[in-house]
Amino acid sequence: MFRVGIGYDVHRLEEGYRLILGGVEIPHEKGLKGHSDADVLVHAICDAILGALALGDIGEHFPDTDERFKGISSLKLLKEVNEKVNSLGYVVHNVDAVVVAQRPKLKPYKELMRENIAKILKIDKNFVSIKATTTERLGFEGREEGISAYAVVLLKEQQGGSQWK
Known part of the structure; x- marks a missing residue:
């Protein structure tokens, strides 16, 4: 049996924060503001995984009202979700x-992002795209006000079956 989930996340870009995407710190004059490290890529993946099993969203599991x-x-949140x-x-x-950002260019960091995510999920990096x-300077991403990410995941039942039938 297979299950599919989709995730989406967005965070505001502001000075004084680090830019973390896929667990990689990327040099940039602004970073993403959030309660955690605000890694929109990993948050979208978490939401996609949770959604595939109808388990709610990342905010329900890791609320921004919880100081922990x-x-x-x-990446620690992703590990717990996995x-x-x-x-x-x-x-x-x-x-x-997919990460939607006008700047910075992410090509130099994508391979390390894939490796980080694959390691946490315990899958080969060739199964992480x-x-x-x-956005060609359109919308909040194009105006460099924030960064968003979308993710789709496919879950498969482990040998021996699952509790979800």
């Missing part, structure tokens, strides 16, 4: 994601 998650690496999914009898088969695009 203040400044936390989103462990939850595994405990229910599923594994992530593949991830396809990270793409980047601009």
Whole structure:
């Protein structure tokens, strides 16, 4: 059995914050503002995984009102989401994601992002696709007010079955 999920996240760009995408710190004059490290890419992937099993969204599992998650690496959140999914009898088969940002250019960092995400999900990096695009200066991403990310995941049932039938 397979399950598909889609995720989306957005955070505001502001001075005084670090820009973290896919667990990679990227040099830039602005960073993403959020309760955690505001890694929109990893947040979108978490939401896609949770959505595939109808488990709600990242805000329900890691609320911004909980001080335990203040400044936390989103890769730690992804690890916890993956462990939850595994405990229910599923594994992530593949991830396809896109980051929408006018700047900075993300090509030099995409391979490390793929490696980080694959390592946490315990899958081969060839099953993790990270793409980047601009909006040709249209919308909030184009005005460099924020960055968004979309993700689609495919979960597959582990051998021995799952608790979700």
